[in-house]
Amino acid sequence: MTQSVVVQVGQCGNQIGCCFWDLALREHAAVNQKGIYDEAISSFFRNVDTRVVGDGGSISKGKICSLKARAVLIDMEEGVVNEILQGPLRDVFDTKQLITDISGSGNNWAVGHKVFGSLYQDQILEKFRKSAEHCDCLQCFFIIHSMGGGTGSGLGTFLLKVLEDEFPEVYRFVTSIYPSGEDDVITSPYNSILAMKELNEHADCVLPIDNQSLFDIISKIDLMVNSGKLGTTVKPKSLVTSSSGALKKQHKKPFDAMNNIVANLLLNLTSSARFEGSLNMDLNEISMNLVPFPQLHYLVSSLTPLYTLTDVNIPPRRLDQMFSDAFSKDHQLLRADPKHSLYLACALMVRGNVQISDLRRNIERLKPSLQFVSWNQEGWKTSLCSVPPVGHSHSLLALANNTCVKPTFMELKERFMRLYKKKAHLHHYLQVEGMEESCFTEAVSSLSALIQEYDQLDATKNMPVQDLPRLSIAM
Amino acid sequence: MSIVTVQLGQCGNQIGFEVFDALLSDSHSSQGLCSMRENEAYQASCKERFFSEEENGVPIARAVLVDMEPKVINQMLSKAAQSGQWKYGQHACFCQKQGSGNNWAYGYSVHGPRHEESIMNIIRKEVEKCDSFSGFFIIMSMAGGTGSGLGAFVTQNLEDQYSNSLKMNQIIWPYGTGEVIVQNYNSILTLSHLYRSSDALLLHENDAIHKICAKLMNIKQISFSDINQVLAHQLGSVFQPTYSAESSFHYRRNPLGDLMEHLVPHPEFKMLSVRNIPHMSENSLAYTTFTWAGLLKHLRQMLISNAKMEEGIDRHVWPPLSGLPPLSKMSLNKDLHFNTSIANLVILRGKDVQSADVEGFKDPALYTSWLKPVNAFNVWKTQRAFSKYEKSAVLVSNSQFLVKPLDMIVGKAWNMFASKAYIHQYTKFGIEEEDFLDSFTSLEQVVASYCNL
Numbered sequence: 001m002t003q004s005v006v007v008q009v010g011q012c013g014n015q016i017g018c019c020f021w022d023l024a025l026r027e028h029a030a031v032n033q034k035g036i037y038d039e040a041i042s043s044f045f046r047n048v049d050t051r052v053v054g055d056g057g058s059i060s061k062g063k064i065c066s067l068k069a070r071a072v073l074i075d076m077e078e079g080v081v082n083e084i085l086q087g088p089l090r091d092v093f094d095t096k097q098l099i100t101d102i103s104g105s106g107n108n109w110a111v112g113h114k115v116f117g118s119l120y121q122d123q124i125l126e127k128f129r130k131s132a133e134h135c136d137c138l139q140c141f142f143i144i145h146s147m148g149g150g151t152g153s154g155l156g157t158f159l160l161k162v163l164e165d166e167f168p169e170v171y172r173f174v175t176s177i178y179p180s181g182e183d184d185v186i187t188s189p190y191n192s193i194l195a196m197k198e199l200n201e202h203a204d205c206v207l208p209i210d211n212q213s214l215f216d217i218i219s220k221i222d223l224m225v226n227s228g229k230l231g232t233t234v235k236p237k238s239l240v241t242s243s244s245g246a247l248k249k250q251h252k253k254p255f256d257a258m259n260n261i262v263a264n265l266l267l268n269l270t271s272s273a274r275f276e277g278s279l280n281m282d283l284n285e286i287s288m289n290l291v292p293f294p295q296l297h298y299l300v301s302s303l304t305p306l307y308t309l310t311d312v313n314i315p316p317r318r319l320d321q322m323f324s325d326a327f328s329k330d331h332q333l334l335r336a337d338p339k340h341s342l343y344l345a346c347a348l349m350v351r352g353n354v355q356i357s358d359l360r361r362n363i364e365r366l367k368p369s370l371q372f373v374s375w376n377q378e379g380w381k382t383s384l385c386s387v388p389p390v391g392h393s394h395s396l397l398a399l400a401n402n403t404c405v406k407p408t409f410m411e412l413k414e415r416f417m418r419l420y421k422k423k424a425h426l427h428h429y430l431q432v433e434g435m436e437e438s439c440f441t442e443a444v445s446s447l448s449a450l451i452q453e454y455d456q457l458d459a460t461k462n463m464p465v466q467d468l469p470r471l472s473i474a475m
Numbered sequence: 476m477s478i479v480t481v482q483l484g485q486c487g488n489q490i491g492f493e494v495f496d497a498l499l500s501d502s503h504s505s506q507g508l509c510s511m512r513e514n515e516a517y518q519a520s521c522k523e524r525f526f527s528e529e530e531n532g533v534p535i536a537r538a539v540l541v542d543m544e545p546k547v548i549n550q551m552l553s554k555a556a557q558s559g560q561w562k563y564g565q566h567a568c569f570c571q572k573q574g575s576g577n578n579w580a581y582g583y584s585v586h587g588p589r590h591e592e593s594i595m596n597i598i599r600k601e602v603e604k605c606d607s608f609s610g611f612f613i614i615m616s617m618a619g620g621t622g623s624g625l626g627a628f629v630t631q632n633l634e635d636q637y638s639n640s641l642k643m644n645q646i647i648w649p650y651g652t653g654e655v656i657v658q659n660y661n662s663i664l665t666l667s668h669l670y671r672s673s674d675a676l677l678l679h680e681n682d683a684i685h686k687i688c689a690k691l692m693n694i695k696q697i698s699f700s701d702i703n704q705v706l707a708h709q710l711g712s713v714f715q716p717t718y719s720a721e722s723s724f725h726y727r728r729n730p731l732g733d734l735m736e737h738l739v740p741h742p743e744f745k746m747l748s749v750r751n752i753p754h755m756s757e758n759s760l761a762y763t764t765f766t767w768a769g770l771l772k773h774l775r776q777m778l779i780s781n782a783k784m785e786e787g788i789d790r791h792v793w794p795p796l797s798g799l800p801p802l803s804k805m806s807l808n809k810d811l812h813f814n815t816s817i818a819n820l821v822i823l824r825g826k827d828v829q830s831a832d833v834e835g836f837k838d839p840a841l842y843t844s845w846l847k848p849v850n851a852f853n854v855w856k857t858q859r860a861f862s863k864y865e866k867s868a869v870l871v872s873n874s875q876f877l878v879k880p881l882d883m884i885v886g887k888a889w890n891m892f893a894s895k896a897y898i899h900q901y902t903k904f905g906i907e908e909e910d911f912l913d914s915f916t917s918l919e920q921v922v923a924s925y926c927n928l
Contacts, residue, residue: 001544001545001546001572002544002572002573039545039546136572137572137573139573276546276547276550278489278698278699278700279485279654279699280485280544280546280547280574282544282573282574282576284573284574284575284576284577284578285574285576285577285620285655287576287900288576288577288578288620288657288897288900289577289655289656289657290656291897291900292894292896292897293895293896293899294899344896345656355696355697355698355699356685356697356698356699356702357685357688357689357694357695357696357697357698358696360650360652360685363652363653364652367652373894374890374894375890375891375893375894375896376656376891376896377887378651378652378653378887379653379656380652380653380654380656381577381653381654381655381656382653382654382655384699467886467889467890468889468890468893470885470886470889470915470919471889471912471915471916471919472919473916473919473920473923
């Protein structure tokens, strides 16, 4: 069994990380009733004897003593991380896993990347090495960060290079929260595009998510729940609707519900690696199947169903709805419309009581309405994990390598250019040591090249699929 | 003689379990519909073939379980032990912590060399337990990375280290509409390498088995377990003991040797397919009776019309007229979808088996011109019924059955290769474009050879 380490960076990364560890504990508690430290739990948690002083004390078998998250928490201000350490998850973390500062990155990628990167490089590396030493087969680093702020975008992408140099064979999966057009950080376009260059060069897979999509999904659920249409049958404690269980609180802190969606994404992504199923999928299969060219490693995700009905027996029609919804633009975690764009590859990761015939039936049913690139007409990767998420009888995570990510990148570039042409706020970046204007021009060139790759693929859309002449054999 | 089964990857291990379970369930069945003496001889032969000396009276499968991640192997070990009827050897397993990631190159070039010694040691110990060794049966999928890449590597090692023993690979053909995105690459790499190192490839298509579950078995929600049980039934029907036509006093002793002697007369033609009749749900079976004439008529029509199951057979396909020149024959094959054979083996199990008439399979028009029907066709029989069927027939065929599926896979892989998609994932682990081209060349040759029968 392999292990993964979660690296949560910045305010946003740590808030999502907090939700992730809460849900992970609940998921494993639901599956593992006897409290035995098993292989599945070991993927994300160490089992530690708290009586042992220092870094040792790992226990690989037997009863759970004290679970410690395989995590590194990084923020350049103390607020969120301190809140975690005071909160209900305090026993899961150790102060040795933290790197914090007090001044923050000032919503400035350059400060996060150049100043704090240099300042904390050795500490970051030390934390990574320590977390890796505790794994007996480290497979993946999950980095969670936002693109709009300075710490998430700057330091969050700086450590990608550190990881690549130190652990070249360990995957780097990045969950990046993209700012929406109305983001209150005015410099977010600069931060995002500077970060994009790093993601292009150093990430294995990026799961782009934007706040507006999360907000729209939460609003859709609210509307459904409060309309009375399904009110009597929606499970109030479903993980996707709210971890607190009280719908009123959801309005006070909408970010909790939004963070839960991202946390569920990561749990569903790794469910087949942790739990048993008739068609297993490990993490190394994701980049193998979904990244046809090294630069095109952005995957659009959707999670269905959004809420859970109380019926445990699923009529096939409702199951089919789960599959249909996965391709609808309203269920994507990025504002994107994959159904009307071009698929390079698609993974369907199913959990719960779903059989291979359900999977095959839905692929056959959906295929005619989706357009796949000419050289990958059957570009499906499938997995079946028998363990459903807590509170659900079944769920589906769809990951698409699809040209529908292009509008997000184009919009980002437009917002960047609008600021850049006026040289607005540029001096805040250029005064940072090591920062030059060429950093900006190179970053926008990198993004433009990526957009062009997608353009070339889109150009093949609607062209007739023709088989190429094959090798002829002399008889 | 005994067979050592090597189970590779998630797919190979799940199927292997079902095969051993099916073999022993059939062996223990009280509905053999034959004499007690006959039944006891059948059971003894099955046991010697597939199981080694009993520990506390429980047979131990002659098997080696290989996977690069531990979940499935652990599951199979405990399921077998829980049955109480049989189990796997405790030291017959090899697994690691991280899988091959659906990457043939990783399985073949990294996992293979790294674990060669450990895996071959376990296999050697299993072979040494056999009083008389017939050969290896290797179960694998060609879609993923462990079954396909590591499977090709292991088979090559078996060829090097046991060059006098036979190797038959049982290969699972992935769903045509996609289950692994790089499955076509993995498939061409697997098949081209196995063509050099294996003695025979017995191929099962997931799509065909799925249809059997849906249409013949009437299963509404088909699980992988259902699919694997149909596969196991088909394999069991081939490998359970039979008499040869020449000697009706002892069950044949060299199952792999006899099979390949009959079916693989030339190393360029080694792709085998299986067709079973009947396949039926328990409910339907209770209300149905079979005649040998009916079963064999359907089976023959399945053969010549290239049908994958008894439902939906094209009844208008006929053998070409004998005496036509080869060019005309090729034209007829293409137009009428007639399936030409190299060699066929029909295995008959059950009641009144001696009365079954297999003359229809001896028609020279079914076969390629360079092999006489007396050499191209064989029949094995036993009065002992198989599984729940009073009468059952299975055809193991070396014919054009797999030309179209192979041609499609090569075509899809070629289109993807032309775009250079995913190639970087393979070159990272030492499989270069030249290796792909070698595979394409090799398989185009196989397609052409079968097309020109």
